[in-house]
Amino acid sequence: MSVATATSIQVTGARRVYPSGAGGELVALNDVDLSVRAGSFVSVIGPSGCGKSTLLRLVAGLEDPERGEVRVCGVSPHEAAAAKMLGLVPQTPALLPWLSVLGNVKLPAKVNRGASRKRAGVPGPSMEELLRKAGLQDAMHKLPSQLSGGMQQRAAIVRAFALRPDVLLMDEPFSALDEFTRESLQEQLLDLWDELQATVLFVTHSVTEAVRLSDRIVVMAPRPGRITEVIDVDLPRPRGSALLKTPEFHHYEDLVRDALRGAFHGS
Amino acid sequence: MAEQEVIMPLPAARRRTRRPSLGFLHPRMWLPLVLMLVLLGFLWQWGAHKLPYLLPPLEDIGTTLKEDSEYYLDSAWATLKEALGGLGLGLVCAFVLAIVVSEFPLARRAIMPVAVILNVTPLVAIAPALVVAFGFGMLPKLIVTGLICFFPILINTSMGLRTVPQPVLQVYRTVNASRLETLWYIRIPSAMPYLFAALRIVFPLSIVGAVVAELSAAGSSKGLGTAISLASSMNRLAAVWASIAILAVLGSLLLLAVTLLERRVLHWHETRQGSGR
Numbered sequence: 001m002s003v004a005t006a007t008s009i010q011v012t013g014a015r016r017v018y019p020s021g022a023g024g025e026l027v028a029l030n031d032v033d034l035s036v037r038a039g040s041f042v043s044v045i046g047p048s049g050c051g052k053s054t055l056l057r058l059v060a061g062l063e064d065p066e067r068g069e070v071r072v073c074g075v076s077p078h079e080a081a082a083a084k085m086l087g088l089v090p091q092t093p094a095l096l097p098w099l100s101v102l103g104n105v106k107l108p109a110k111v112n113r114g115a116s117r118k119r120a121g122v123p124g125p126s127m128e129e130l131l132r133k134a135g136l137q138d139a140m141h142k143l144p145s146q147l148s149g150g151m152q153q154r155a156a157i158v159r160a161f162a163l164r165p166d167v168l169l170m171d172e173p174f175s176a177l178d179e180f181t182r183e184s185l186q187e188q189l190l191d192l193w194d195e196l197q198a199t200v201l202f203v204t205h206s207v208t209e210a211v212r213l214s215d216r217i218v219v220m221a222p223r224p225g226r227i228t229e230v231i232d233v234d235l236p237r238p239r240g241s242a243l244l245k246t247p248e249f250h251h252y253e254d255l256v257r258d259a260l261r262g263a264f265h266g267s
Numbered sequence: 268m269a270e271q272e273v274i275m276p277l278p279a280a281r282r283r284t285r286r287p288s289l290g291f292l293h294p295r296m297w298l299p300l301v302l303m304l305v306l307l308g309f310l311w312q313w314g315a316h317k318l319p320y321l322l323p324p325l326e327d328i329g330t331t332l333k334e335d336s337e338y339y340l341d342s343a344w345a346t347l348k349e350a351l352g353g354l355g356l357g358l359v360c361a362f363v364l365a366i367v368v369s370e371f372p373l374a375r376r377a378i379m380p381v382a383v384i385l386n387v388t389p390l391v392a393i394a395p396a397l398v399v400a401f402g403f404g405m406l407p408k409l410i411v412t413g414l415i416c417f418f419p420i421l422i423n424t425s426m427g428l429r430t431v432p433q434p435v436l437q438v439y440r441t442v443n444a445s446r447l448e449t450l451w452y453i454r455i456p457s458a459m460p461y462l463f464a465a466l467r468i469v470f471p472l473s474i475v476g477a478v479v480a481e482l483s484a485a486g487s488s489k490g491l492g493t494a495i496s497l498a499s500s501m502n503r504l505a506a507v508w509a510s511i512a513i514l515a516v517l518g519s520l521l522l523l524a525v526t527l528l529e530r531r532v533l534h535w536h537e538t539r540q541g542s543g544r
Contacts, residue, residue, distance in 0.1 A: 057437075060437070060440075060441050061440075061441065062437055062440060062441070078443075081440065081441050081442065081443040082443045084442050084443065086441045086442070087441070087442075088437060088438050088441040090434035090437060090438060091434065092432070092434050094432060094434035094435040094437075094438050096435065096452075096453065096456065096457075097535055097536070098456050098459075098535040098536075107439075107452060108438075108439070108442045108444075110448075110452070111439060111442060111443075111444035111445070111448040111449075111452065112442055112443045112444055112445065112448070115442075115443065143535050145535070156438075159438070160438075163442065169441070
């Protein structure tokens, strides 16, 4: 084990509180510590209301913690955003309906140009190549409304990867898709990730998805939102569809399910 | 067990289906309207026959238009210029203000109540006052037309600028897009369908503004409104209705123009795409 493994995301003692009706407050996150190794794939799983999306938004710099600290590659999330070190894939594709797929994928490079220039030296595949890898070569010049939901979400993933970010943040990106589309997108995501070597923080509520994709699974519980368990997934990669049927895979699924149950009843 | 590859055919992208462009030639498309017009024509002629002091027969209106065609074309051109000039003025002011009020909540609180008050004040009442203030020239007409066009554009555009879905904004916040970039690349294009909804109302309305302004300053300038007030003071019914007919045509042409423009600009929008899958 190398001692010098770089930490990509470091959350220490983060607390986030939302005001709720009648002067009360909802503790979305309480004293959360999380450390994600550079280049690893980490899933966050938990029942709704456990603060997993809040955690993601803190790392994305979309919200700030009341207490505690968030560092991304050693800087604050806002600095990371300014340097274009982040990529976000939200739950919905969030494509701009008047731009073609190619136009949508290229737009993040057009904004905040200063940071784009600084990152220009980072080697990697071209935009067209990325789209081809995602199976979007024929859809490049089509409008999002002419594509299926799965293809739209693929375009959203390529858009996030296109800047070759150090950290990719994904908020239940496949939850609106059917089972088959979901599995093929998981496979493509792993392919892209394998090639581009980003750190991924992946929020999900699917146990199978978490086990298949991740190096490490963070289990969270609600009221107040907190991390209850961290499970390392020691399965070989690449993880093809055959792996889903092996006993090892089921073993990890059971581990996560038990952890989730514990998180639910222990509170 | 052999590994079963799940090969998924990618769903073929829906091709945009367009109605065949000559579809309007089918009798089903034009016959109802033609029948309706014939019926209305008959009713008109019957009314003109019964009440000769209230309605001129259609042929008289036609003759008037033909004999004084130059006068009517001139007047129509004058009214159209006022209408489009005022529309342009209203559009520019409303669009700029829509951006201001959607970007700055404080400005919103200051500007919107004033805009609402302006909107609820009857324009017909403002017009004569403007004529007193600015004379019989072009300026009061532009202001009246601009005012009538201003409010729908302001309301719709400011709403459109603020209806960008949160996930889209979040994606671009994580790459640190500036406020100006967000406005230019995301908010303004998002507002286009809203702007065009307003333009569809406002294009024909601009004619109303121009005519109201002309009627308030009658006898002093050109324009169809002036033509109407002159003709009615001389009890020339056919001439009154000739001007009205031209106004109806002008309004329809403006509506057609905005529809064609919308089709070009908003080709990506749901309502513009073939509904057939």
